[in-house]
Amino acid sequence: MPSKAVRIVALTSLPLLALAAIPAQAHFLEILPDADVLPEGGVVTLDLTFTHPFEGGPVMQLDRPAAVGVVAGGVASDLSSALTEAPQGDAMAWQLQADLPEPGAAVFWVTPQPYWEPAEGKMIVHHAKVVVDSWASGEGWDQMIGLPVEIRPLTRPTGLWAGNLFYGVVMKGNAPLPFAEIEVEWVNDGSLSAPNDAFVTQVITADANGTFSYAMPFAGWWGFAALTEADAPMTAPTGEQVPVEEGALIWVHTTAPGQ
Incomplete structure (x- = not known):
């Protein structure tokens, strides 16, 4: 039988063990269009939400983005004026529409306001992008925005089947x-429950050349978030200087045969 001292230590350790067992939730900035391919061009609607995709929430407050835009046909356009509020419950989210009358890929992107994460003691800034192919052209999908950190797709990120392998390169500067x-999550449509928390966020590491790959088993939207620390700290709401988690996100859609 353990001594009283051992029993006391074991009991007082339980809260610490319980806290250690609580997994950190991955934050994803979604920029999701209503279609990744427009067979005849037209208007696309994009939803901008700060959330936990696999778990379906909670949706977190997304202040008006610092910048949002699109690059199409080599031309960059500011879409800040196209943003409209689209709150989800008590949290603010956003929506925008854009007309894509010409053939070619349009690369939409968003940079949010810095987000303070007190549980991790750092600020978070995730630059997110998504490709929409107008007229199913298959062209221009690898156009880079020039964000501080960004994923360069090596696989065309549109017109993909479930089960396809997605390749990309994480770029910082040039x-x-x-x-x-790289954290990977699927936007759960409610059809799948994770056996345990380890399945919610998949984690992979780029190689020495910054290249990574991942086979997407389900149909739907997949988010790839490459995480790094920014070169300079920021001032937190507490007034102290804290590190900044800078992320590069790309959203990729897959389709199941027969859909």
């Missing part, structure tokens, strides 16, 4: 970022 960590 150079690949070796051994970057």
Whole structure:
């Protein structure tokens, strides 16, 4: 039988063990269009939400983005004036529409206001983008925006089947970022329950050249978030200087045969 001292230590350790067992939730900035391919061009609607995709929430407050735009046909356009409020419950989300009358890929992107994460003691800034192919052209999908950190797709991110392999390169500035960590989540349509928390966020690491790949088993939207620390800290709401988690996100859609 353990001594009283051992029993006391074991009991007082339980709250610490319980806290350690609570997984950190991955934050994803969604920028999701109502279609990844427009067979005859036209208007696309995009929803901008800060949330946990696999778990279906909770949706977190997304202040008006610092910047939002699109690059199509080599021309960059500011879409800030197209943003409209689209709150979800008590949290603010956003929506925008854009007309794509010409053939070619349009790369939509958003940079949010910095988000304070007190549980991790850092600010979070995730630059997110998504490709919409007008007239199913298959052209221009690898156009880069020039964000501080960004994923360069090596696989065309439109017109993909469930089960396809997605390749990308994590870029920081003008150079690949070796051994970057990439978090991957699927936007759960409610049809799947994770066996345990380890299945919610998939984690992969880029190689020495910043290249990564992932096979997407289900139909729907997949988010790839490459995470790194920014070169400079920021001032937190507490007044202290804290590190900044800078992320590069790309959203990729897959379709099941027969859909």
